[in-house]
Amino acid sequence: MKILIMGCGRLGARLAGTLDAQGHDVTVLDINQSAFRRLPEGFRGRRAVGNGMDGPALERAGIQDVEAFFAVTQGDNRNYFASQLAREVYGVKRVLCRIYDPVREQIFREMGLETFSPTSIGAQIMADMLLKGGPAAAGR
Amino acid sequence: MPNAILVPVTNSPASLEALTAACIVGKQRKAKVYVVHIIEVLRSLPLNAGMEAEARRGEQVLRKAAEVAQHAGYQVSGELLQAREAGSAIVDEARDRGVDMIIMGVGYQRMIGSVQMGKTADFVMRNAACQVWLVRPALDLEGGHAEGSH
Amino acid sequence: MYVIVAGGGKVGFYLAQELLQANHEVLVIERDASRSAAVAEELGDNVMNGDSCEATTLDSAGIARADLVCAVTGDDEDNLVVCDIARQRGVPRTVARINNPRNELLFKKRGIETTISATTAVLAQIEQELPTTDMIPLLQLHSGLEIVEIKLPETSPIAGRSVREVLLPPESLISLVVDPGGVPRIPSGDTRLNPGDALVVVTRRECVNLLREAVIGSTHGLDT
Numbered sequence: 001m002k003i004l005i006m007g008c009g010r011l012g013a014r015l016a017g018t019l020d021a022q023g024h025d026v027t028v029l030d031i032n033q034s035a036f037r038r039l040p041e042g043f044r045g046r047r048a049v050g051n052g053m054d055g056p057a058l059e060r061a062g063i064q065d066v067e068a069f070f071a072v073t074q075g076d077n078r079n080y081f082a083s084q085l086a087r088e089v090y091g092v093k094r095v096l097c098r099i100y101d102p103v104r105e106q107i108f109r110e111m112g113l114e115t116f117s118p119t120s121i122g123a124q125i126m127a128d129m130l131l132k133g134g135p136a137a138a139g140r
Numbered sequence: 141m142p143n144a145i146l147v148p149v150t151n152s153p154a155s156l157e158a159l160t161a162a163c164i165v166g167k168q169r170k171a172k173v174y175v176v177h178i179i180e181v182l183r184s185l186p187l188n189a190g191m192e193a194e195a196r197r198g199e200q201v202l203r204k205a206a207e208v209a210q211h212a213g214y215q216v217s218g219e220l221l222q223a224r225e226a227g228s229a230i231v232d233e234a235r236d237r238g239v240d241m242i243i244m245g246v247g248y249q250r251m252i253g254s255v256q257m258g259k260t261a262d263f264v265m266r267n268a269a270c271q272v273w274l275v276r277p278a279l280d281l282e283g284g285h286a287e288g289s290h
Numbered sequence: 291m292y293v294i295v296a297g298g299g300k301v302g303f304y305l306a307q308e309l310l311q312a313n314h315e316v317l318v319i320e321r322d323a324s325r326s327a328a329v330a331e332e333l334g335d336n337v338m339n340g341d342s343c344e345a346t347t348l349d350s351a352g353i354a355r356a357d358l359v360c361a362v363t364g365d366d367e368d369n370l371v372v373c374d375i376a377r378q379r380g381v382p383r384t385v386a387r388i389n390n391p392r393n394e395l396l397f398k399k400r401g402i403e404t405t406i407s408a409t410t411a412v413l414a415q416i417e418q419e420l421p422t423t424d425m426i427p428l429l430q431l432h433s434g435l436e437i438v439e440i441k442l443p444e445t446s447p448i449a450g451r452s453v454r455e456v457l458l459p460p461e462s463l464i465s466l467v468v469d470p471g472g473v474p475r476i477p478s479g480d481t482r483l484n485p486g487d488a489l490v491v492v493t494r495r496e497c498v499n500l501l502r503e504a505v506i507g508s509t510h511g512l513d514t
Contacts, residue, residue, distance in 0.1 A: 053367060055392050077343055080374075081367035081396075088399040103345050104371070107378055183317060183338075183352035186292070228335040 007073035013038035154245025227263025296342035297363035
């Protein structure tokens with residue numbers, strides 16, 4: 001599958017490595033070239049430098065041809081914006097979006113976006129670790 | 141020398157003490173004393189929304205205030221006002237009525253490590269053009285809570 | 291009308307000021323505490339310090355009863371989030387300032403009206419729906435000319451006169467007269483102007499206020 005990942009932070013880099021290892025065609029887009037140092041050794045995908053909130057930068061990274069787009073920068077609003085851009089303007093089939101703020105995440109999900117909040121999921125996992133016994137229960 | 145004093149009141153003991161003080165000062169200096177009770181209206185409602193329960197409580201506060209003033213030998217008439225923020229309403233009211241002094245009770249909240257004045261008194265202190273006197277009840281250092289105003 | 295303005299920068303501040311002058315209920319939401327305090331010095335308690343991208347902030351601002359939300363921060367992504375949350379909370383109309391013109395398409399697709407930063411443009415857009423205003427800016431031309439529509443009130447000083455008799459500001463031209471029945475006419479010097487007529491006038495941008503005075507008579511309403 002052709003996949004574009006916006007944001008090469010810890011999550012973005014890890015995600016890119018995982019999908020690449022599974023044989024997908026991955027491109028990582030980040031505004032900062034130095035962010036690519038986080039990619040695992042032997043990463044075979046493409047690295048694109050540019051602002052994911054900008055159409056031309058997304059196009060250079062090949063957004064017209066991808067089947068999936070991940071928005072995983074540090075900014076909730078940036079992720080939301082880029083996701084809508086991918087969905088509404090470029091018609092990407094699967095758009096997945098990280099939103100830290102659980103309230104906003106729920107709203108965006110109600111509006112039809114595939115979102116995920118590490119804050120609420122993390123809190124749930126930690127509570128489970130305490131109450132249901134051990135990190136294994138949380139499915140690490 | 142003040143010609144008119146504005147006393148914003150709530151149901152807190154501090155604001156009734158402030159009113160007593162205002163009556164004493166007012167009597168001495170032959171100044172008018174205006175009493176207002178401000179109902180803060182949440183932004184989810186229009187400013188002129190009917191706030192029956194709050195208005196009833198407000199009337200009670202004003203009646204109580206009138207009694208306190210009477211006791212101090214003074215006739216005051218109070219008014220209910222609806223506003224978004226009590227602080228700016230008090231400052232505006234003082235300006236519109238041309239009062240030269242605001243006397244108000246302040247509540248305080250003790251959090252671990254600090255004592256905080258309410259935001260209304262804080263706003264009035266920073267923004268009122270006229271003189272401002274604050275009346276703060278004795279601190280209960282045994283750890284209990286004094287009742288705050290706003 | 292209750293209007294929430296997200297962003298207390300220059301655009302937000304002037305926009306709010308104009309709307310307040312036109313007797314609308316306005317709340318400016320500004321994230322930066324010191325900027326918010328500075329705006330509050332001018333606009334009183336029509337300002338709230340908070341992040342307008344947070345649904346909880348918008349809820350306590352009473353977004354459910356807002357008639358219009360204008361997102362005019364300097365960040366397009368924030369403006370999109372504000373407008374989309376507003377929509378989700380049932381606000382009928384949202385207008386966003388776009389800082390990067392390339393983003394216009396996305397906002398359009400999300401059903402958000404857009405404008406390119408200038409306060410006057412935001413106002414013009416809002417004003418087209420305000421029934422209380424007699425003068426509606428229709429279009430700004432690059433040459434410094436502006437096309438406006440003016441509805442002639444009963445009290446207009448030029449009601450009953452012919453086009454020839456009317457003294458307008460320099461370089462102003464009545465280009466179209468639409469009668470109350472909706473019939474348009476290209477006026478001649480003899481065309482009589484009646485109350486209820488809508489005039490489409492070309493004028494210079496700096497003459498808009500003079501024009502308003504000449505046609506409506508007073509200077510109430512929004513300055514543009």
